Amino acid sequence: MQTSRTLRPKPAVLAGLVALGSIGLAVATPMLALIAIAPAMPTLSADYLGFVWSITKFTVLQAGLSTLLSVLAAIPLARALARQASFPGRHIILRLLALPLALPALVVVLGIIEVWGRQGWVSTALQGTGLTGPLNIYGLTGILIAHVFFNMALAARLLVAALEQIPPENWRLAAQLSFTSRHVFRHIEWPVIRSVLPGIASLVFMLCIASFAVVLVLGGGPKATTLEVAIYQSLRFDFDPPRAVLLAALQLALCAGLFVLGGRMATDIAVMSSVGKQARRPDRFASRRMDTLVIAAGLTFIALPMLAIVLSGVTAPFTVIVSQSVFWRALATSLVLALTAASLSLTMAWSLLAAQRTVMRRRAPSRAASAFMSCMQASGSLILVVPPVVIGAGWFVVLHRTGLANSAAPVIVAIVNALMALPFALRILRPAVVGQAQVHDRLCASLGLSGLQRWRLIDLPVLARSFALAFAFAAALSIGDLGAAALFGSADFVTLPLLLLQKMGSYRSVEAAGIALLLAGFCLGLIWLAEQLKVETQSQ
Amino acid sequence: MTGAAIQLDNVEFAYPGGEPLHFSTTFEAGSFTGLIGPSGSGKTTLINLIAGFEEPASGHIGFDGIDAVGTEPADRPVTMVFQDNNLFSHLNVFTNIALGVSASLDLSGDDRALIATSMEETGLSGLDQRLPRELSGGQRQRVAIARALVRDRPVLLLDEPFAALGPALRRDMLRLVSNIHKQRKMTVILVSHDPADVKFAATHAAFLDAGRVIANRPVDALFSASDIPGLQGYLGT
Numbered sequence: 205m206q207t208s209r210t211l212r213p214k215p216a217v218l219a220g221l222v223a224l225g226s227i228g229l230a231v232a233t234p235m236l237a238l239i240a241i242a243p244a245m246p247t248l249s250a251d252y253l254g255f256v257w258s259i260t261k262f263t264v265l266q267a268g269l270s271t272l273l274s275v276l277a278a279i280p281l282a283r284a285l286a287r288q289a290s291f292p293g294r295h296i297i298l299r300l301l302a303l304p305l306a307l308p309a310l311v312v313v314l315g316i317i318e319v320w321g322r323q324g325w326v327s328t329a330l331q332g333t334g335l336t337g338p339l340n341i342y343g344l345t346g347i348l349i350a351h352v353f354f355n356m357a358l359a360a361r362l363l364v365a366a367l368e369q370i371p372p373e374n375w376r377l378a379a380q381l382s383f384t385s386r387h388v389f390r391h392i393e394w395p396v397i398r399s400v401l402p403g404i405a406s407l408v409f410m411l412c413i414a415s416f417a418v419v420l421v422l423g424g425g426p427k428a429t430t431l432e433v434a435i436y437q438s439l440r441f442d443f444d445p446p447r448a449v450l451l452a453a454l455q456l457a458l459c460a461g462l463f464v465l466g467g468r469m470a471t472d473i474a475v476m477s478s479v480g481k482q483a484r485r486p487d488r489f490a491s492r493r494m495d496t497l498v499i500a501a502g503l504t505f506i507a508l509p510m511l512a513i514v515l516s517g518v519t520a521p522f523t524v525i526v527s528q529s530v531f532w533r534a535l536a537t538s539l540v541l542a543l544t545a546a547s548l549s550l551t552m553a554w555s556l557l558a559a560q561r562t563v564m565r566r567r568a569p570s571r572a573a574s575a576f577m578s579c580m581q582a583s584g585s586l587i588l589v590v591p592p593v594v595i596g597a598g599w600f601v602v603l604h605r606t607g608l609a610n611s612a613a614p615v616i617v618a619i620v621n622a623l624m625a626l627p628f629a630l631r632i633l634r635p636a637v638v639g640q641a642q643v644h645d646r647l648c649a650s651l652g653l654s655g656l657q658r659w660r661l662i663d664l665p666v667l668a669r670s671f672a673l674a675f676a677f678a679a680a681l682s683i684g685d686l687g688a689a690a691l692f693g694s695a696d697f698v699t700l701p702l703l704l705l706q707k708m709g710s711y712r713s714v715e716a717a718g719i720a721l722l723l724a725g726f727c728l729g730l731i732w733l734a735e736q737l738k739v740e741t742q743s744q
Numbered sequence: 745m746t747g748a749a750i751q752l753d754n755v756e757f758a759y760p761g762g763e764p765l766h767f768s769t770t771f772e773a774g775s776f777t778g779l780i781g782p783s784g785s786g787k788t789t790l791i792n793l794i795a796g797f798e799e800p801a802s803g804h805i806g807f808d809g810i811d812a813v814g815t816e817p818a819d820r821p822v823t824m825v826f827q828d829n830n831l832f833s834h835l836n837v838f839t840n841i842a843l844g845v846s847a848s849l850d851l852s853g854d855d856r857a858l859i860a861t862s863m864e865e866t867g868l869s870g871l872d873q874r875l876p877r878e879l880s881g882g883q884r885q886r887v888a889i890a891r892a893l894v895r896d897r898p899v900l901l902l903d904e905p906f907a908a909l910g911p912a913l914r915r916d917m918l919r920l921v922s923n924i925h926k927q928r929k930m931t932v933i934l935v936s937h938d939p940a941d942v943k944f945a946a947t948h949a950a951f952l953d954a955g956r957v958i959a960n961r962p963v964d965a966l967f968s969a970s971d972i973p974g975l976q977g978y979l980g981t
Contacts, residue, residue, distance in 0.1 A: 373829035376797050377843075380895075382818035387847040395834040484797075486816070 215655060220559020220580060223552045227583045227626075230619050231590055234598015235456075238449045241601060248450070255426055256434075260454060263430040266344060266419075267412035270351035274408050275401065277356045281502040282363030283393060284495035287488050289368075297499065298364070300506060301357040306731040307510075308684025309354075309417035310701050311720040314708070315509030316350050316422075317341060318516055325508070346422035351415060355408040357506055366400045367393060379486040388487045410462055413455075414591035417686040417701070421708065431455040432593045436690060445601045452594045463589045516714075517721025525718045534703040538683050538726075541614060541699065545621035546678035550671060552622065553629035556580045557637040564641070584630040587623045595620050596688040613692035617699075620688035625678035632677065636670035676734035680727045700726075747774040747931030748807045748821050748898040750794060752957075755803035757793060764801075765789055765955030771948075773808070773898075776925045776932040777960065778942025781952035782978055787935045790952065791901045794933070795824045807899070823892040824901040827908070830888035831876040837863075837887050838872035844891035862893040866920065882906075882913045886920070893924065900925075902934040906941075918945040939979060943967060951975050 248256075288294065304312065319325050320341045327338040341349065374392050383391065419430045429437075431451050438448040525531050560580055563573050587595075599616045603609040644662055686701040693702045700723050707716035750771040758764040765786045771777050779787045792798045793805060796817035804811050807821050823844075831840045841862060845855045863869055866886040876884055885905050892900055902921065906914045922945045925932045936942050942949050943963060950960035953974045959966060969975065 371829040373826040374832070376795070376817070376824070376826070377830070379797065379817035380795070380822075380824060381843050381847050383847050391832055391835070391843065391847075395832070486818075 214562050216555075216558040216562040217576075219555040220562075220576075223555035223559075224580060224583055227552060227586060227623065230623060231586055231595060234595050234602060235590070236598075237602040237605075238452055238598045241445055241449055248447075252447075256450065256454070258426055259429045259431060259434050259451075260458075262344075262428065263413060263432075263455075263458070266347050266351070266428075266430065267409050267415075269344075270348055270355060270412040271405050271409045273348060273352045274355035274359050275405055277352060277502070277505075278359035278363055278404075279397060280498045281356070281360045282367060282397075283389070284491070284498040284502075285360070285364050286367035286393075287485055287491055288495050288499070289485065289488070297503060298361070300503065300510075301361045303510065303728065303731075304354045304357045304506065306680055306684075306727050308686070308701055308723050308727060309350075309415070310421065310686055310704050310708075311513060311684070311724045311727075312353060312509060313350055313418055313421045314516075314704075314716060314720045315511075315513040316346070316353060318512035319508045320346070320349055325512070342422055342424060343428045347415075347419055347428065350418040350422060351412050353506065353509060354418075355411060356502070358411075359404050359408055360502070362400065362404050363397060366396050370396060375485050379484075383486060385487040385491050388485075406462060406465065410459060410588055413458060413462065414588075414593070416593055416690075417705075420686075420690070421705075431458070432591060432687075435593055435597050439597055439600055439691060445604075448597050448601070452597050455594055456590060459591060460589050463585070513717075513720055513724055516717035517724075520714055520718025520721065522718055525715055525722075530698060530703060531719070534698040534700045537614070537698060538700040541618050541621060541689075542679040542683040544618040545625060545682035546675045548618065548622035549625040549629045549678040550633075550675055552626055553584075553633050553674065554637075554671075556583065556630065557633055561637060561641045561645075584627050587626060592620045592624050592685070592687040593691070595623065596691040600691050609692070610694060610696060613694070613697050617688045617692055618682075621682035621685050622678070624685065624688075625681045628677050628681065629674040632674040633667070633670055636667050640666050673734045676730045680730040680734075683730070684723060684727050746898060746929040749773040749809075750899065750931060750933075751804070751806040751809070752790075752793070753804040753806070755793060755800045755805060757789060757798060757800045759789075763955060767793070767803075767955075767957055769950060769957040769960045771931060771933060771950075771960070773931055774929045775948045776922070776946045777934070777948040777950055778939075778946035778963070779933060779935045779950050779952060780937075780939050780942055780978070781958075783937075785952040786955040787952055788903055789955075790957070791824070791903055791933055791935060794820075794899070795822050795901055796820050820899075821897050822899040822901060823895045823897040824903065825885065825888045825892055825905045827904040830891075830905075831884055833876050835875075836872065837868060837874050837876075837879070840876070840887055841891045841894055844894040858894050859890075862890040865893060865924070866890040882909055882917060885909070885917060889920065889924070893928075897930075899931045899933070902932065904935050904937065907937065914941065915944065921945060939967070951978070953978070 285294065285297065317324060320339055321327065322338040322340065324339070324341070330336050331338060339345075370392060378388055378392060381387075413430075414432060415430070416432045416436070419428070419433045420436070423429055423433060431454055435448050435451045435455065438444045438451060560577060563577055596616070599620075600609070603612050603616065640663065644666075684701060685699075686705065689697075689699045689702050690705070693699070698706075700719060704716055704719045704723060707713075707719060752767045752769050755767040756764055757767075767786070767790055779790065781787055789798060793800055796812065796815060800813060803813075805813055812820050832843075835843075838859065839849065841859050842849055842851055842855070845851060845858065851859075860869075863872065866889050868883065868886050868890055871879065871883065874883075876887070879887070888905065900921075906917045909917065918941055921932065921934070924930070932946075934942065934946060939949075946963050948960065949963045949966040951958045951966065951972055951974070958974060959969065959972045961969065966972070966975075967979075
């Protein structure tokens with residue numbers, strides 16, 4: 205018997221389309237606003253063009269040097285950690301390497317000033333020995349230290365993960381074939397490192413290009429300003445939207461070019477499956493002393509600013525801080541923003557993944573379905589191409605023209621933060637959703653379970669922990685973000701990072717240290733909670 | 745180089761949280777022994793102990809009567825072919841084999857000739873510039889065997905290297921190993937899940953169960969025996 209089938213999109217695909225449309229709208233609206241005011245741009249003086257050229261050069265220079273130093277430091281650290289696969293505290297060290305990314309940039313900057321600043325620990329120690337005068341952390345040096353702090357840890361973790369994928373049979377072969385440490389590097393480690401390095405380097409480069417809080421505090425003046433900071437300054441201090449448009453266009457072109465280049469260079473290392481049990485590395489004893497030194501040096505570099513945050517924070521006048529109404533307003537705003545941004549980010553991520561899952565079920569997806577899949581996959585990385593400050597700048601222009609700048613500011617900041625967290629949410633949820641689909645799709649189809657019924661009975665119970673993990677990460681990112689909030693900040697709209705920036709700007713460093721500790725506590729608390737959930741999920 | 749006798753004397757070993765394994769047996773010099781037994785009986789662990797990838801908690805492992813416990817894998821008279829990941833994926837066939845001669849890849853004319861001979865012996869002539877991904881599963885395992893040959897060790901350990909191949913190709917590979925064994929008089933130990941493979945290629949067979957070598961006899965004697973506990977159940981006869 206022949207039956208007729210009505211072709212209509214499934215609810216999951218519709219939800220994906222809505223999410224895709226919302227992301228497009230949130231990014232395209234400010235872009236169009238920036239393009240619309242471009243014709244109003246006055247003729248730019250040679251001096252200003254010179255300034256733009258100089259900050260563009262500095263933007264690329266600081267990102268390039270930061271990437272180079274981060275990666276050069278990360279390779280020996282990752283090799284040492286991978287080689288010494290079991291020693292007391294290794295697990296803690298790996299977790300410590302994950303912390304810099306979870307900490308708000310502004311908090312880290314404060315810690316770095318405590319350690320490397322004019323009156324910091326290193327300067328004091330150096331002056332004590334009579335070797336040199338106080339260090340000057342402001343300018344390129346400080347920016348590089350802060351960026352290496354963040355990105356060496358990130359690169360080292362990614363490299364360790366790649367090195368740990370080397371199948372145990374390779375180590376057994378190395379042991380059989382009398383490989384020395386040099387041979388191991390040449391024949392086993394370097395091919396793996398080389399395959400992941402372009403991807404890691406381009407990620408670090410893009411993070412450094414879009415770095416805002418670090419350059420805002422440690423940079424300064426035309427000699428140490430990046431495009432991101434210049435966009436902020438042209439909107440907040442000069443109120444010159446046309447100039448912000450020019451800078452945003454440059455920043456956008458730079459990021460988009462790098463994204464394409466990075467995508468071409470990145471070659472994901474093939475996941476090498478193995479049937480063997482974990483093997484001991486033959487070079488673990490020969491390099492033990494050097495590895496200890498390298499790990500100790502890396503650990504010291506990462507741990508000192510964190511220690512400084514704690515030590516200067518615990519002595520802060522918390523009674524003074526909590527007696528200020530602005531603190532409570534900032535805390536409430538930050539919490540509401542974090543919860544809203546995390547909820548939004550998770551909703552978008554789930555909608556995109558559920559739609560992808562539905563489209564993937566088709567044996568031979570149509571050209572339109574394939575294009576839809578590509579769009580959804582790209583949407584997760586959009587924020588790397590269009591940095592938060594550029595989106596914020598566009599919305600700033602739109603809202604000022606419509607007179608809604610103050611009232612709509614929290615909504616826009618929440619949206620920008622949600623977009624910022626989207627790649628992380630997708631990264632956490634995708635393996636769980638895809639794995640779940642592989643296990644349950646056919647069973648659900650045979651039982652006729654679909655839609656909300658499937659969501660309630662199957663998806664939610666299985667994916668709950670991954671959702672919680674993604675939510676915690678998104679909330680932590682949002683609570684520590686300064687970029688979007690700095691553009692829209694006002695007396696009525698203050699977040700904790702903004703309050704911290706104000707305290708630092710008005711030389712209330714003791715109060716700033718207390719707020720920094722609280723902010724770090726919030727973020728690390730959320731990440732700790734997320735890590736606990738992850739451990740429980742893995743053990744299940 | 746002719747094969748070496750391998751003695752395992754009260755060898756005790758346990759994985760963390762696992763049941764202790766206890767091995768005592770002898771593999772005759774120049775024999776070709778197939779290890780059979782249920783999953784988890786300790787076949788791979790046994791050859792990992794012989795190769796030096798695992799160290800026993802107690803007992804002795806000897807080659808021609810010389811104790812090798814504590815000796816690094818590279819210093820044992822052993823070469824091993826694994827089930828998977830035998831080759832470095834970024835290196836071509838020639839270089840993968842050459843690593844068996846020199847880890848620094850400093851090759852003399854004689855070394856190159858040796859590599860060419862081993863390639864010819866294993867049916868790899870003309871494939872020296874191919875990368876592992878450009879080879880079939882059988883060819884990849886041939887490269888691993890060629891490298892084992894250039895290492896010229898008296899003991900060849902094979903940990904299910906042909907498990908992923910089809911029946912006809914598996915027979916070809918077993919024939920190749922059997923010929924190498926006959927020509928070079930190496931001591932060969934093959935881990936296999938398929939008793940038919942052992943019957944086809946080996947001179948001896950050892951049956952393992954629950955972490956012990958229950959019997960180690962000439963292949964016909966083992967498969968026709970009725971006095972070996974667990975063997976009939978394992979073979980389904």
